[in-house]
Amino acid sequence: MTIVFLGVTVTLLPFSLFGVAVAQAGTPVSITVLISLLVCLIPTTIAGLLSAVGVAGMSRMMEANVIATSGRAVEAAGDVDVLLLDKTGTITLGNRHASAFLPAPGVKEAELVDVAQLASLADETPEGRSIVVLAKQRFNLRERDIAALDAHFVHFSALTRMSGVDMGTRQLRKGAGEAILRHVQSLGGHFPEAVQTLVEEVARRGSTPLVVADGAKVLGVIELKDIVKGGIKERFVELRRMGIKTVMVTGDNRVTAAAIAAEAGVDDFLAEATPEQKLELIRRYQAEGRLVAMTGDGTNDAPALAQADVAVAMNSGTQAAKEAGNMVDLDSNPTKLIEVVETGKQMLMTRGSLTTFSIANDIAKYFAIVPAAFVTTYPQLAALNIMGLTSPNSAVLSAVIFNALIIIFLIPLALKGVKYRPVGAALLLRRNLLIYGLGGVIVPFIGIKIIDMALAAVGLV
Numbered sequence: 001m002t003i004v005f006l007g008v009t010v011t012l013l014p015f016s017l018f019g020v021a022v023a024q025a026g027t028p029v030s031i032t033v034l035i036s037l038l039v040c041l042i043p044t045t046i047a048g049l050l051s052a053v054g055v056a057g058m059s060r061m062m063e064a065n066v067i068a069t070s071g072r073a074v075e076a077a078g079d080v081d082v083l084l085l086d087k088t089g090t091i092t093l094g095n096r097h098a099s100a101f102l103p104a105p106g107v108k109e110a111e112l113v114d115v116a117q118l119a120s121l122a123d124e125t126p127e128g129r130s131i132v133v134l135a136k137q138r139f140n141l142r143e144r145d146i147a148a149l150d151a152h153f154v155h156f157s158a159l160t161r162m163s164g165v166d167m168g169t170r171q172l173r174k175g176a177g178e179a180i181l182r183h184v185q186s187l188g189g190h191f192p193e194a195v196q197t198l199v200e201e202v203a204r205r206g207s208t209p210l211v212v213a214d215g216a217k218v219l220g221v222i223e224l225k226d227i228v229k230g231g232i233k234e235r236f237v238e239l240r241r242m243g244i245k246t247v248m249v250t251g252d253n254r255v256t257a258a259a260i261a262a263e264a265g266v267d268d269f270l271a272e273a274t275p276e277q278k279l280e281l282i283r284r285y286q287a288e289g290r291l292v293a294m295t296g297d298g299t300n301d302a303p304a305l306a307q308a309d310v311a312v313a314m315n316s317g318t319q320a321a322k323e324a325g326n327m328v329d330l331d332s333n334p335t336k337l338i339e340v341v342e343t344g345k346q347m348l349m350t351r352g353s354l355t356t357f358s359i360a361n362d363i364a365k366y367f368a369i370v371p372a373a374f375v376t377t378y379p380q381l382a383a384l385n386i387m388g389l390t391s392p393n394s395a396v397l398s399a400v401i402f403n404a405l406i407i408i409f410l411i412p413l414a415l416k417g418v419k420y421r422p423v424g425a426a427l428l429l430r431r432n433l434l435i436y437g438l439g440g441v442i443v444p445f446i447g448i449k450i451i452d453m454a455l456a457a458v459g460l461v
Contacts, residue, residue, distance in 0.1 A: 009041070037369050040369060045407055049411065076291065077340050083246045084293065085294070087248050096126065096225060097127070098224055104219055117132055119173060127210075162176065162180060203252075206260055210224060233265040239341070246268075247267065257269045297321050297332070312328070345420060346419075349428065353436045354414060369396055372389070
C-alpha cells in the first residue's frame with residue numbers, strides 16, 4: 001500500500017503542473033502538501049502500532065509462563081485451524097492407574113500378577129508404578145532380588161510399544177495388544193481369542209488394556225483407567241466455534257481412542273500413533289493448506305514438532321523437543337496450547353481491528369487534503385470540503401496533526417488488545433467493519449474538524 005500511495009503522490013505534481021498550464025489559473029501543488037498527503041495516506045497508524053501489538057502478545061505469553069522464540073510464532077498461533085493434542089495429560093488427567101488384572105482362561109490371577117509386576121519393576125511411568133503398587137495390595141508381592149533373578153530390563157519405546165524384563169531364557173513383556181500379538185507370534189505362540197475379547201471389552205469402557213505375556217504364552221490383561229478432564233469438552237466446543245479442528249493423538253488402540261474421543265468431544269483422533277504417523281498426519285493437513293499446532297515433550301515428538309507451524313514443547317521434556325518447538329511451556333502443561341491459540345487469535349483480532357480503522361480513517365484525510373491541494377486549480381473540488389475547514393493550509397495541518405495524535409490514542413488498545421471472543425471469521429469481519437470500519441470513518445471527520453477549529457481559534461491558520 002505504501003508503494004502504491006508513493007506512486008500516486010509522485011504523479012500528482014506533474015498532473016498539477018499540467019492542470020495549471022491548461023487552465024492558466026491557480027498554483028501548482030507544493031512539495032510540502034504532497035509530503036503531507038503521503039504521510040497521511042500511507043498506513044502509518046497500523047505500521048506504528050504493529051510493534052506494540054507484537055510486544056503485547058509476547059508479554060501475554062510470558063504471563064502464561066510460555067516462552068516464544070518470536071512474535072511471529074505467537075501470530076501464527078492465531079491462524080491455526082488444526083490442533084493436535086496428546087490424550088494423556090492433555091485431554092485426560094494423565095495419571096492412568098492399574099485397576100484390575102484380568103487373567104486369560106486357564107491362567108491363575110496370581111501368575112498374571114507376578115509376571116506383570118516383574119515386567120514393571122523398571123517402569124518409572126505412573127502406569128508402571130501403579131501396576132507394582134496394585135500387585136502389592138492384591139497379593140502382597142514386595143521386594144524382589146533383581147541380582148538373583150539375573151534380570152535385564154527392556155524399556156518401552158514408541159517402535160516396539162512394549163516393555164518388560166529378560167530373566168535368563170524367560171522374556172516377560174507387557175504392552176499394547178498388537179505389539180504383544182506380534183511378539184508372541186514371532187516366538188511361535190498363539191494369541192488367545194478370549195484375551196482379544198478382554199482387550200476389546202476394556203477398550204470399550206474407555207480404559208487402556210495392557211497385555212502380559214511370558215515368552216510365547218499370553219497370561220491376560222491389565223486394565224488402566226484414565227479420566228477425561230473436567231471442562232475440556234466445553235473448551236473443544238469453543239475451538240470448534242472458532243473453526244479449529246481438534247485431533248487427539250494417542251498410542252491406545254482404536255476402540256479405546258474412539259471411546260475417549262467421543263467422551264471428550266474431539267473432532268478426530270489418531271490411534272496407535274508412532275512418530276512417523278504423527279509427522280505424516282501433520283504433513284497431510286499442511287498439504288491441504290491448513291496451519292497445524294501441536295504439543296510434545298519427548299524425543300519421539302521432535303520430528304512432528306519441527307514440522308508443525310506452532311509447536312509448544314514442555315519444559316520438562318527432552319532437549320530435542322525444546323529445540324524442535326518454537327515455544328516452551330515452563331509449566332509443562334499440555335493444555336496450555338489452547339491458551340496459546342487464544343492469545344494468537346487475540347493478536348490477530350487486534351491487528352485486524354487496527355488495520356480496519358487505519359484504512360477507514362484515510363477516507364476523511366482524502367476529503368481534507370485533496371481539496372486543499374487542488375482547489376485553486378479546480379474550484380469544483382471545494383464541494384468535497386464537507387467538513388467546512390477554514391483554509392487549505394488549515395486542512396493540511398489538521399490532517400497531519402490528527403494522523404500523529406491518533407497513533408498515541410490507539411496505543412492502549414494495541415497493548416491491551418481487543419477482547420477475545422470465540423467467534424468465526426465471517427462474524428468477526430462484520431463486527432470489525434461495524435465498529436472499527438465505521439468508527440474509522442467517523443472519528444477522523446470529528447477529530448480533524450476539532451483540530452481545525454482549535455488552529456483557527458489560536459490564529460495559527
